[in-house]
Amino acid sequence: MESSLRLIGGPILAVAISAAAPAAAQDSEFGVLHVAPGVEDTFYACTPCHSEMIVAQQGLSRAGWDELLDWMVEEQGMVELEGEERQVILDYLAAHYNEDRPNFPKLQ
Ligand code: HEC
Numbered sequence: 001m002e003s004s005l006r007l008i009g010g011p012i013l014a015v016a017i018s019a020a021a022p023a024a025a026q027d028s029e030f031g032v033l034h035v036a037p038g039v040e041d042t043f044y045a046c047t048p049c050h051s052e053m054i055v056a057q058q059g060l061s062r063a064g065w066d067e068l069l070d071w072m073v074e075e076q077g078m079v080e081l082e083g084e085e086r087q088v089i090l091d092y093l094a095a096h097y098n099e100d101r102p103n104f105p106k107l108q
Contacts, residue, residue: 032056034103038092041085049076055093059101062094 028035030043031052046055060068069086072078081089096103 032105034096036092036096038088038095042089042092045078045081045085045089049078053105056097056103056105059097059099059104060093061099062090064099065090065093065097 030039031047033039033043033052033056042055043052046052058068069078069081069090073080
């Protein structure tokens with residue numbers, strides 16, 4: 001008489017995939033926007049409708065931002081920015097979100 005033992009299968013390895021959150025989401029109250037003069041005006045003017053990420057990922061010249069603000073008013077229903085506020089926001093965007101995109105958010 002002969003007995004045989006067959007082992008069926010093997011240990012099942014549970015692979016835990018840990019979604020490691022990128023450390024330290026910025027604690028800024030202005031989200032991903034670079035904190036500098038004008039950030040507050042920019043944040044509050046632009047985020048009622050969409051994330052500030054949309055702003056931060058765009059790199060434009062000052063003239064480009066100028067046109068984009070017109071477009072935002074004419075086509076997207078943004079309240080027109082009055083005189084000085086528009087300058088402050090344009091200065092901010094042109095300085096920190098210009099074509100070289102010095103503050104392009106690093107997505108993980
Ligand atoms: C009244 C709502 C509203 C406000 C306020 C607003 N936006 Fe927008 N914005 C939109 C909408 C809607 C779109 C999407 C348009 C589309 O893609 O058709 C958009 C898209 C954009 C885009 C992406 C453009 C592209 O090429 O896809 C940028 C950049 C942008 N907005 C910048 C700004 C900035 C800067 C401000 C603040 C000065 C601002 N927005 C304020 C409604 C708004």
